Amino acid sequence: MLKRKDLLGIQELSRDEILEILDTAESFQEVSTRAIKKVPTLRGKTIINLFFEASTRTRTSFEIAGKRLSADVVNISASTSSVSKGETLIDTARTLDAMAADCVVIRHSASGAPHTLSKLTKACIINGGDGAHEHPTQALLDAFTIRQRKGRLNDLRVAIVGDIAHSRVARSNIHLLTKFGTHVWLCSAPTLMPLGIEKIVCDHGEFLHVTNSMDEAIEQSDVIMMLRVQFERMSESFFPSVREYFRYYGLTRQRVERARRDVIIMHPGPMNRGVEIATDVADGPYSVILDQVSAGVAVRMAVLFLLLGG
Amino acid sequence: MALKQNYQLMKREEVLATLDRMADQILEANNGRPVVLIGIQRRGVPMARRIAIRMAEKTQREPQIGTLDINLYRDDLTRVASQPVVQKTEVPPDIDDRDVVLVDDVLYTGRTIRAALDALCDFGRMRTIQLAVLIDRGHRELPIEANFIGKKITTKDNEVVEVKLTEIDGEDAIYVMEKI
Numbered sequence: 001m002l003k004r005k006d007l008l009g010i011q012e013l014s015r016d017e018i019l020e021i022l023d024t025a026e027s028f029q030e031v032s033t034r035a036i037k038k039v040p041t042l043r044g045k046t047i048i049n050l051f052f053e054a055s056t057r058t059r060t061s062f063e064i065a066g067k068r069l070s071a072d073v074v075n076i077s078a079s080t081s082s083v084s085k086g087e088t089l090i091d092t093a094r095t096l097d098a099m100a101a102d103c104v105v106i107r108h109s110a111s112g113a114p115h116t117l118s119k120l121t122k123a124c125i126i127n128g129g130d131g132a133h134e135h136p137t138q139a140l141l142d143a144f145t146i147r148q149r150k151g152r153l154n155d156l157r158v159a160i161v162g163d164i165a166h167s168r169v170a171r172s173n174i175h176l177l178t179k180f181g182t183h184v185w186l187c188s189a190p191t192l193m194p195l196g197i198e199k200i201v202c203d204h205g206e207f208l209h210v211t212n213s214m215d216e217a218i219e220q221s222d223v224i225m226m227l228r229v230q231f232e233r234m235s236e237s238f239f240p241s242v243r244e245y246f247r248y249y250g251l252t253r254q255r256v257e258r259a260r261r262d263v264i265i266m267h268p269g270p271m272n273r274g275v276e277i278a279t280d281v282a283d284g285p286y287s288v289i290l291d292q293v294s295a296g297v298a299v300r301m302a303v304l305f306l307l308l309g310g
Numbered sequence: 311m312a313l314k315q316n317y318q319l320m321k322r323e324e325v326l327a328t329l330d331r332m333a334d335q336i337l338e339a340n341n342g343r344p345v346v347l348i349g350i351q352r353r354g355v356p357m358a359r360r361i362a363i364r365m366a367e368k369t370q371r372e373p374q375i376g377t378l379d380i381n382l383y384r385d386d387l388t389r390v391a392s393q394p395v396v397q398k399t400e401v402p403p404d405i406d407d408r409d410v411v412l413v414d415d416v417l418y419t420g421r422t423i424r425a426a427l428d429a430l431c432d433f434g435r436m437r438t439i440q441l442a443v444l445i446d447r448g449h450r451e452l453p454i455e456a457n458f459i460g461k462k463i464t465t466k467d468n469e470v471v472e473v474k475l476t477e478i479d480g481e482d483a484i485y486v487m488e489k490i
Contacts, residue, residue: 020395027379027396036432039382069382305382305396 002306006118006125009134010175018176022144024302025295031068032297042071045102045308050092051128052078052108057269057293058128058137062105065300071102071308089113090120097121103308106130124307132168132194132233138268139172141299145292146223149264153180159217159259161187161249162227162276165194166234169268170227174200178207185209187217189249191238192229214249221259225266226251226277242275251277256286264288313470313487319445319463320484325475328460329357332442333364335458336411339440344373345409350426351379351397353415356477357444361413376401378412383425399429406434411458415473417443420454445484447471 002017010018031039047066049059059075066073078084083092089108096104101123106114111131118125129135147153158177164170164186177184184204186193190212194200201208211217218224229245239245256263265277265286273279282289320328336345349358355377366372379397402408412426423441430439442458447465463486465471470487474480 024396027398030399031382034433039432040428041382 005307006114006127007136007303007307008114008118008125008127010136010139010172010179011134013136013176015179018140018143018179021140021299021302021306022147024306025140025144025298028301028305029294029298031301032294037068038070039068040070041305042066042069042308045071046100047071047073047103047105047304047308048096048101048123049073049075049128050096050104050106051076052083052106052113053129055107055128057296058107058135059105061293061296062126062128062137062300062304065297065304068297069301069304071304074101089116093117093120097123103304126303126307129168132166132171134172134175135168135268136172137296137300137303138169139176140303141292141295142169142173142225142266142268143176144295144299145266145288146264148291148295149288150222153177154182156182156222157185157220157260158182158223158225159185159187159221160225160227161214161217161251163192163229163238164188164197164227165192166230167227170225173225174204174208178204181207183207183209185211185217185221187211187214187249189239189245214255215258218255218259218263221263223264223266224251224256224259225268226271227268228270228272229275246275246278249276250274251281253278253281253284256281256284266292268292312490313472314490316469316486316488318483319471319486320461322482325444325482325484328444329360330364332444332458332460333361334368336361336440336442337365337368339457340409342369343409344371345411345440346374346376346402346405347411347413348376348378348401348426348430350412350414350422351377351381351399352478353473353475354378354413356475357415358413359477361442374402376405378426378429380422380425380429383428385421385425401430401433405430405436407437409438409440410436411440411442413442415444415475416471417441417446417454417456417459418449418471420450420452423454424452444473445471 063073103124105126105128107128111133113130114125114127160170267289347358349355358375362373362375377400379399381394381396440457443456444460446459446462468489472485474483
């Protein structure tokens, strides 16, 4: 049982808590294989998906997870809510709390928005992605997929390649994987490395490595995690052209050959085919991208159960 | 909650003999029709496996077995102090119109079985659902009875029946404990 009200980030989770979530998720996988894909566990609980940023898979995944546990799930997207009439985040949160929501899943472009919310509400808050800060359930489902394929989370070599500067997925994954003693290689163009990367590297000691060379990053990798180039967060040009980006940082079949023979290739989605990943690699035999999506439902069911079930 | 041992109810040989007898009774009652044994997590699971082995010895036909975790169907999730760990559920896929025997270690209030019935019904419509328990200790809170009972005993409210099985606990025995 998670002895916390909220799931705000991976950073503050212990290894035991992470393992408890992953173990529980394994038991929940079975529910999605049934003819009747539903259990009554969270009957009468209300979950609100409060999404201030576009999302298909995270929102849908939380919605399906909640519904398979028999909770009532309500979706609010910023464009159709009072937010577009000028309501502040704090007032929105208080309103939802007054309606006795049990859980709010929030995605927001501002880092720390879920933390602000958690102090104001009785409902438990799940961070569904805040700015470039954290996206805990994505890192958990990635860990679930890695553990299922590799049998462990320690002592692996994981390359995270792409737009690291704008990526909350990268941050949550760095926290999670280094906690278990896996070596993480960050790789991107110098302009797409976050400011202060030296400090991040320092905090994670021997397990975090940084390079601008993709070949170096994926050499002998057990896992290659590709990140989407987040054009929507770029107000200026970070690289000369998509074609050039693909030449240096796109994952092609030739590059995959540098990794270990049993490498798995992951992508949190949505993919930009031909920008960070070649189509034949995305659909190829090493790709576990769709396994990640299935894992997402099980992991989110586990998180909802562990936060709301007790 | 601290427990002190009141007395030992069964030793290893008695546990084994009782399980064998229950297997025989299940065979007899089902008249040669194949049954599916579903063990309730956790100690019902090794029990079901042992009953299946005995049945296979007698009939040269291995009954199908499955496991069921009832935690997702509990009526007291918001009341229990510590959340239980959710274990695996594996129910054979073609369970419609089959004869199913639920297997559990102790029958007490009946609430676990109520949850198990709810859970099973989500997997289809079985021809029959029967219940086999090693110990029936009374104190039912729901109208539920077992078809196959290893041993029926009377207990006090503050007592706890602890079934130990080698696969989980390293020994085969049954103890009656008292809460202190």
